[in-house]
Amino acid sequence: MTKTQIYKFGGASVKDALAIQNLAEILRNRLRNNFVIVVSAMGKTTNQLETLLSLKLNGQEYSENSAILKEFHLEICRALFPDEHVIFPKIENYFILLHHELNKPISKHNYDEYYDRIIGFGELLSSRIVMEFLCSQGMLILWQDARELISTDSDFRFAKIDWVRTRRNCQSQLKPKLEQFPVLTQGFIGADSTGRPTTLGREGSDFTAAILAASLDAGSVTIWKDVPGVLNADPKIFKDTTLFQELDYEQAAQMTFYGASVIHPKTIKPLANAGIPLFVKSFLNPNESGTKIHSLAKTESIPTFILKKDQILVSLKVTDFTFIEEKHIHLVYEQLQGLKLRVNMLQTSAITISIVIDSQLFKLEQLLEHLKGDFEVRYNEGLELLTVLHPDHDTIPALLDGFEVLIEQNTRNTIQIVRRVK
Ligand SMILES: Nc1ncnc2c1ncn2[C@@H]1O[C@H](COP(=O)(O)OP(=O)(O)O)[C@@H](O)[C@H]1O
Numbered sequence: 001m002t003k004t005q006i007y008k009f010g011g012a013s014v015k016d017a018l019a020i021q022n023l024a025e026i027l028r029n030r031l032r033n034n035f036v037i038v039v040s041a042m043g044k045t046t047n048q049l050e051t052l053l054s055l056k057l058n059g060q061e062y063s064e065n066s067a068i069l070k071e072f073h074l075e076i077c078r079a080l081f082p083d084e085h086v087i088f089p090k091i092e093n094y095f096i097l098l099h100h101e102l103n104k105p106i107s108k109h110n111y112d113e114y115y116d117r118i119i120g121f122g123e124l125l126s127s128r129i130v131m132e133f134l135c136s137q138g139m140l141i142l143w144q145d146a147r148e149l150i151s152t153d154s155d156f157r158f159a160k161i162d163w164v165r166t167r168r169n170c171q172s173q174l175k176p177k178l179e180q181f182p183v184l185t186q187g188f189i190g191a192d193s194t195g196r197p198t199t200l201g202r203e204g205s206d207f208t209a210a211i212l213a214a215s216l217d218a219g220s221v222t223i224w225k226d227v228p229g230v231l232n233a234d235p236k237i238f239k240d241t242t243l244f245q246e247l248d249y250e251q252a253a254q255m256t257f258y259g260a261s262v263i264h265p266k267t268i269k270p271l272a273n274a275g276i277p278l279f280v281k282s283f284l285n286p287n288e289s290g291t292k293i294h295s296l297a298k299t300e301s302i303p304t305f306i307l308k309k310d311q312i313l314v315s316l317k318v319t320d321f322t323f324i325e326e327k328h329i330h331l332v333y334e335q336l337q338g339l340k341l342r343v344n345m346l347q348t349s350a351i352t353i354s355i356v357i358d359s360q361l362f363k364l365e366q367l368l369e370h371l372k373g374d375f376e377v378r379y380n381e382g383l384e385l386l387t388v389l390h391p392d393h394d395t396i397p398a399l400l401d402g403f404e405v406l407i408e409q410n411t412r413n414t415i416q417i418v419r420r421v422k
């Protein structure tokens with residue numbers, strides 16, 4: 001039997017009717033049995049659902065935003081389907097369910113669980129629309145609710161995978177279907193052991209594709225993007241980028257760790273462990289080879305630039321005339337872990353620990369609250385963290401033109417700079 005192939009289509013590849021028609025063309029000659037299609041929410045739908053949530057949290061009116069989101073999906077459907085198509089009542093139905101959920105009470109304390117009940121509607125809507133469109137184009141495909149496959153713990157918004165149960169679900173529920181038909185499902189969403197919806201972290205649909213691949217012993221995963229493949233920098237930010245034809249799993253994992261957003265950071269590990277190749281290809285030029293990420297004996301080291309925006313630099317100074325010791329670092333990490341915050345950069349001096357973290361709703365105030373008893377705390381928001389892997393030192397000054405550098409860290413293979421626009 002041929003091995004399963006997995007295609008993942010992200011928000012940009014399903015952002016409007018033309019994009020969905022293009023997706024269908026990509027699939028037309030490639031589709032076969034043992035084929036899983038994973039889709040994300042359309043365009044910026046997840047951000048819009050986050051806006052709905054914050055309006056609800058602040059007790060503000062959200063009905064207009066919800067109406068705009070519904071109209072966005074209906075307009076795409078009007079361009080793809082005849083008026084009487086079943087998709088229209090289905091969309092109505094999803095919005096009734098969404099409002100039913102939004103009518104429930106929300107607070108800071110149940111926010112994460114509430115978030116996961118709401119945010120997955122983007123994927124549910126897009127997967128229905130794409131599935132119906134593919135069927136209307138003569139491609140018979142089964143729709144699968146990913147929450148029946150992706151089993152997680154109850155760590156809402158950042159749920160961790162229960163690999164044993166997920167594998168069991170995939171083998172017992174998905175595999176028999178795949179022997180007959182291609183299956184389309186949602187990225188990003190799962191459910192805990194009691195069936196409550198969970199999500200895998202923003203941009204987690206790439207990770208879903210990798211989880212399904214590992215659980216099905218798949219032959220390959222292809223993620224379709226609006227770029228030619230993995231480049232040595234984000235082409236939306238940097239000029240003159242170079243395409244990697246191939247990358248070793250480790251190189252790719254390192255790039256994603258520092259924030260190369262083209263692939264979700266958790267995607268590489270399950271694929272590397274199972275030796276499943278990952279292809280990153282352009283949905284705009286689907287016949288181009290893109291980037292193949294697999295096990296390589298020899299790797300190329302060209303300068304690679306990664307920029308993370310919305311960073312916060314927190315400086316923690318000891319107040320009792322001691323010097324920084326392991327116990328201080330331990331304390332800081334313990335608080336960060338409790339708040340599910342990752343350190344993007346750490347620097348210590350005699351009396352100060354400096355950490356760089358992503359800006360996240362509520363998190364900074366909670367962190368400051370927890371640490372103010374042990375440290376004198378200062379922070380700077382609105383910063384950028386620039387990481388250069390395999391730096392060519394001549395190019396660095398140009399990257400700092402017009403910026404103020406707050407901290408900098410150099411190793412032989414990596415430079416990290418926290419900068420702010422002057
Ligand atoms: N090193 C890189 N190579 C290619 N694209 C990159 C890189 N770093 C960041 N990107 C950005 O990743 C984007 C594609 O990822 P993403 O927006 O998450 O896709 P989708 O949501 O459609 O799956 C590109 O449009 C590009 O701006």
Ligand SMILES: N[C@@H](CC(=O)OP(=O)(O)O)C(=O)O
Pocket residue numbers: 009010011012040041046047122187188201202203204205206
């Ligand atoms: N829709 C979710 C999950 C996701 O992975 O999306 P995308 O594939 O468009 O990055 C998000 O925006 O976070």
